[in-house]
Amino acid sequence: MNAGDTAWVLVSTALVMLMTPGLAFFYGGMVRRKNVLSVLMQCFFILCLVSVLWVVYGYSLAFAPGTGFWGGLSWSMLNGVGLDPYNDYSATIPHQAFMIFQAMFAVITPALIIGAFAERMKFSSFVVFIVLWLTFVYAPICHWVWGMGGFLRNIGALDFAGGTVVHINAGIAALVTALMIGPRKNADKHIPSPHNLPFVALGTALLWFGWFGFNAGSALAANGLAANAFVVTNVAAAAAGLSWAFIEWFRNGKPTLFGVASGAVAGLVAITPAAGFVNVSGALIIGLLVSVFCYLAAAVIKPKLGYDDALDAFGVHCIGGIWGALATGLFATKLVNAAGNDGFFYGNPAQFMIQVKAVAVTLIYSTIVTFILFKVVDLVMGMRVTIKEEDVGLDLTQHHERAYTMLE
């Protein structure tokens, strides 16, 4: 047990917790006024819901030493998850510190998907869908990548802080849900403008801040590796914010705040799997290029194909996550992390293929199971609000509240 490590992981947990409210404002600013509370509510509700599910059975499914598929229920109600370290995950911090750190990852992952189906999902169906998704999509994939006996962990896939588990997983689920629930009314005619860009900027700031816990905390120790992850996280976010702005400058004549914010988040997504394996030059390339891919997905491909991924959860998290996971296979080096591996540019092309495999498995599994879960909930309860409810807005129709008054 190490006091410094424990302190750092507990602080990191609090940082990651703040990312979900940060995401709420990031997304909330992008929707119309009549739906801002619904997005905030979905994020905060997930924070409460998943926090409870995680200690009841979620952590056990994801991390208990079960089969290669998932962990089983032997650690449900945190049975046996005590205050002593569990050496297979983290030898220097209490097992419960590791558990609560992981809880915050389980919270933010389903919250990321909200961006795709924002402004049109029925709240009751949303709650059921999130419970099922956490159980049957997040927990298994988390187990494969990080759990004892997980098969992606065993083939040597590198995912430092959750590029596959969190971002690709949530990102592809976002695309599936966006396609299945259908576009918002009139989205083909004109895309609604974000109602509060200052909220988007605030949300970006909170996400960036929290991401230091997400990535540097994933070292699970207060050491050099954590410092490396901290530095490359900042470098990639900054580089991606710049490159998104320059793409806009070049293409539209003016850089936008929304663009810098989107770029920074894309950079944070992309560096997530790589943070503990790449050095600063790797992080610069990852950050500069991720905005190119995400910009193409969100601003060029999406309008052409016509799917309504309302807040670009797929365009940023899936595309950025895939780039990050593959880039880890290109730029990883044992000079940063001896427990990792060398990537393509450091003489180990095989690592790239392992990364491709991990990405493919995540994409395929998440797509299929998300599809099934969505279909089931849709058939039983109906996923979408009525046209009239969509017109009035989800704040009033789903929650009987409104965010802004016009008259006192």
Added chain:
Amino acid sequence: MKMIIAIIQPGKLDDVRDELYKAEVNLMTVSEVLGHGRQKGVTEIYRGAKEMGNLLRKVRLEIAVNDNFVETTVKAIIRGAKTGETGDGKIFILPLEQSIRIRTEERGSISIG
């Protein structure tokens, strides 16, 4: 000259504007207002305190037209705003005494279009 004032559902603004442009009515003033007609308004609940009959968000269009455009404009608004349910809104037509284009100081019919 007439002043047409239409109160419509906020969600119908896009449809109404589309119909107006198709009917070659391009000039309008749009504002956001609160109100309700036969609808009961909406229920809001804050920490358990229930407020019934709160005012609904509506959109108000003001369109000044020459007499030969009145029917076209009214029909376009109806095509865009009608769902057949309570709350679709109202159209009011008022006589318009004068219209002046500030830039040129033109008066009357010519200044409207």
